[in-house]
Amino acid sequence: MKAAGIRADADSLHRLVKHVIDSGGAESVEAAEEMFLGYRLGIEIGPEVAGRPADQAALLTAVAVGRRVFLGGVSVSGCLTAPLAVPLALGETLEDAVVALGGEAAKGADRGIPTVIIGGAMGSREAGFCVRTAAAGWRGGVLPNHSEVEVSGTETMPLAGMLAGALAVNEAYLYVSGSTWAGRRVLGMSLWDPHSTCDWLVEEPDAPKLEYLPSSLWLIGLGHLGQAYLWGLGLLPYKEPGELSLVLQDVDVVTESTESTSVLTDESMLGRKKTRVMAEWAELRGFTTSIHERLFDGHFRRQESDEPAVALCGVDNADARRALDQVGFDLVIEAGLGRGHHDFRTIRLHTLPGSKPASEIWKGSLSNDDSLEGRAAYRGLLDEGILDQCGVTLLAGKAVGAPFVGAVAATLVLAELLRVLHCGGVHQVIDLDLMSLEHRIASGNPRDFGEWNPGFCYVD
Numbered sequence: 001m002k003a004a005g006i007r008a009d010a011d012s013l014h015r016l017v018k019h020v021i022d023s024g025g026a027e028s029v030e031a032a033e034e035m036f037l038g039y040r041l042g043i044e045i046g047p048e049v050a051g052r053p054a055d056q057a058a059l060l061t062a063v064a065v066g067r068r069v070f071l072g073g074v075s076v077s078g079c080l081t082a083p084l085a086v087p088l089a090l091g092e093t094l095e096d097a098v099v100a101l102g103g104e105a106a107k108g109a110d111r112g113i114p115t116v117i118i119g120g121a122m123g124s125r126e127a128g129f130c131v132r133t134a135a136a137g138w139r140g141g142v143l144p145n146h147s148e149v150e151v152s153g154t155e156t157m158p159l160a161g162m163l164a165g166a167l168a169v170n171e172a173y174l175y176v177s178g179s180t181w182a183g184r185r186v187l188g189m190s191l192w193d194p195h196s197t198c199d200w201l202v203e204e205p206d207a208p209k210l211e212y213l214p215s216s217l218w219l220i221g222l223g224h225l226g227q228a229y230l231w232g233l234g235l236l237p238y239k240e241p242g243e244l245s246l247v248l249q250d251v252d253v254v255t256e257s258t259e260s261t262s263v264l265t266d267e268s269m270l271g272r273k274k275t276r277v278m279a280e281w282a283e284l285r286g287f288t289t290s291i292h293e294r295l296f297d298g299h300f301r302r303q304e305s306d307e308p309a310v311a312l313c314g315v316d317n318a319d320a321r322r323a324l325d326q327v328g329f330d331l332v333i334e335a336g337l338g339r340g341h342h343d344f345r346t347i348r349l350h351t352l353p354g355s356k357p358a359s360e361i362w363k364g365s366l367s368n369d370d371s372l373e374g375r376a377a378y379r380g381l382l383d384e385g386i387l388d389q390c391g392v393t394l395l396a397g398k399a400v401g402a403p404f405v406g407a408v409a410a411t412l413v414l415a416e417l418l419r420v421l422h423c424g425g426v427h428q429v430i431d432l433d434l435m436s437l438e439h440r441i442a443s444g445n446p447r448d449f450g451e452w453n454p455g456f457c458y459v460d
Contacts, residue, residue, distance in 0.1 A: 008381055010394045011255040015401035016069055016173075021377040022341035022400060025177075028380045033071075039176050041070040041169070042077070042115040043103075049119035050082035050094060057086055057161030057235050058133045058140070058168070059118045060097055064231065064263045065403040066169045067102040070114075070176075075106040078118075086158065087241070087460075088234050089284045102266070114175055114183075115145075116168040122148055129175040129183045133164035138207050138415070139200040140164035141188015142171055149186055153203035157210040158235040159191055159411045159418075166407035170345070170434050173402065187437055191415035194430055194442045212421040215243050215455040218308040218329070220296050222250040222274040224261040224401055225314030225335055228410035230278060231263050234285045236414075236459075241286025243457040247308055248282070249292040250274045261401040296320045302328030310454045312413055316399065321362040325352040331454060333416045335409040339399035345434035347409045351416060354428040354445050405434065420449050421456050 008029040017032045019025075026032035043062055049055040059076070067074045080095035090097035095105045109115070117123060117132040125146035132145045136153030140163030143149055167187055174182035188200040192207040213236050219226050226248075238244060254269040254277065269277045275291040282289045294300070297320055302309075313324060313334035324332045331351065338346035352358055378396055381387045387395065412430055420426060426449050432440035 008386060008395065009391055010257070010398050012257055013395060013398070014071075014260040015257055015399065016260060018398065019341050019344060019400045019402070021375060022396075024375060027376045029377050032377065036069075036071040038072055039070040040072040040113045041066045041074045041172055042106075042110050042113045043074065043118065044109050044115065045076070045078040045080070045094070045118040046120050047079040047082070050079035051085055052119070052156070053085045053237070054135045054156035054158055054161035055119040055133070056082075056084070056094065056097075057158040058135060058165035059094070060086065060088070060090070060101060061162045061165030061231070061407055062116055062118070062133075062169055063098055063101045063103040065166060065407050066116075066172070068260055068263070068403045069169060069173050074103045075110065075113075076103050077106040077109045080105055086235055087237060087285070114172045116142075116165075116172060117145055118165075121150075122146060129172060131168055131171055131183045133161070133168050134188065135160040135164045137190075137204060138192035139188060139190045139204070140167070140411075141186065141200055142168045143186040143188075144184055147186060149201060151188075151201050155209050157191075158237065159232055159414055162232055162235055163191065163408060163411040164188070166404045166411070167434070167437075169404040170402075170408070173404070174435075189437060189440065191411055192419065192424065194412065194415075194427065194440065196438060196440050196442075208422045208424075210237075210418070210422075210459055212418075212456040213238055213244070213459060214310065214417055214421065215457045216245045216308040216310065217417075218247040218249065218302075218311040219314065220249050220311055220320070221314035222248055222278045223252070223258060223314065224403070224406045225337070225409060225413075226250070226274075226312075227262040227264040227278065228403070228406040229312050229314060229413060230282060231407070232410045232414045233287070234282075238286070239458045239460040242288055245288045245290075245308065246282055247290050247292055248275050248278050249294070249296060250278075251293055251295050257398075261403050261406060263403055263407065296323070298323040298326060300327050308455075310417060312417075318362045318364065322359045325358045330452065331417075331420070331449065333413050335413050337399075337401070337405055337409060341400050343433075344400040344402055345405055347405065347412065347430070347432050347434075349409070349412050349416070349427070349430040351426055351428055351445050353447055408434065417454070420452075420454060423450060 114129040140160035309330040428445035
């Protein structure tokens with residue numbers, strides 16, 4: 001993807017470049033963009049794991065989110081002739097898929113750049129950043145390549161691979177951002193049991209084999225989170241993809257900044273309605289879609305009994321969130337992400353209905369805490385006449401965003417619904433920070449969803 005260029009307005013600025021600007025890491029927009037253009041990522045996959053769907057999910061997720069972060073390029077080496085084993089319309093082989101997602105198929109590995117190795121056994125200790133992904137069952141994570149730690153278990157579900165790939169890119173970005181401990185820690189979690197007390201390295205005896213998948217969903221918002229939800233749904237092994245009926249709701253068009261956080265967007269979609277381009281993507285995957293191009297607010301109502309009873313919410317508007325439990329859905333799963341340069345890695349998931357109404361959970365409006373307009377980069381935009389004061393204020397108020405955060409959040413949101421389908425517990429709140437994943441909090445929803453059927457179909 002292209003860097004944002006001199007058009008540094010609210011609709012064009014790369015949302016992770018904004019992290020460097022807002023944190024004071026760059027004195028100008030141009031300097032921040034040059035920094036990101038120098039970031040490169042290498043990914044390797046060996047023949048022993050190249051044919052596994054979960055490891056392919058990790059690889060392709062790392063490419064899809066990584067190329068939006070490492071603007072100098074994502075190069076992938078290894079066994080790329082393996083047939084594509086995940087059900088995405090990206091070609092016949094891994095190489096086809098890597099190129100389709102914006103990566104580069106490389107002939108050999110370059111350990112001189114930050115490197116992610118997909119799956120496999122313990123490798124060599126490298127001087128620079130080198131981690132490997134690990135996934136088993138409902139569990140996914142990342143560990144130093146030279147770590148002797150192994151993740152036990154079989155029957156890995158694709159979202160565990162997606163989680164591992166997203167966490168790997170998170171660690172890689174921490175590394176290029178100057179963290180001295182990035183890539184040196186063992187980091188992961190279980191999507192079946194997201195509590196901090198669950199050891200993700202050990203097989204869970206109560207975690208079921210994936211058998212059932214959702215058949216009817218309403219997606220509210222098709223930006224950062226909404227597209228991550230679709231990506232995760234696309235990785236799931238539907239026996240009959242057409243049995244998944246999706247209602248896609250949004251009112252916005254794709255802008256230049258959309259691509260920096262939204263995993264299914266590319267520059268060919270600029271100016272088009274998000275509903276239309278996401279419906280095209282979903283239908284290419286084989287899903288059934290309808291679109292809803294009106295604002296979601298307190299006046300909205302689910303009209304028909306055959307409309308989806310489950311909504312996945314991906315909007316960051318407090319007014320819309322306050323209406324989530326008032327419009328007729330039987331279950332709403334929503335995720336909120338941190339907005340500022342200091343907390344953009346935070347995720348808070350809610351399920352509704354719960355012990356508190358949505359109007360009590362979201363009492364105020366969403367805003368960044370910091371006053372950012374005095375940062376050197378924003379002053380430069382004003383002094384050089386690139387933006388007026390109104391434009392600077394609007395840009396400074398936009399959220400920092402990283403696609404790997406949305407990808408992690410999507411695995412948690414989809415796992416909540418999959419647990420309902422497999423008679424597992426529902427969580428009222430999951431709260432975590434990718435800077436310290438081990439300190440996450442998960443609390444159960446007091447509502448009993450055990451007797452309720454949200455609609456399901458079977459895995460392939």
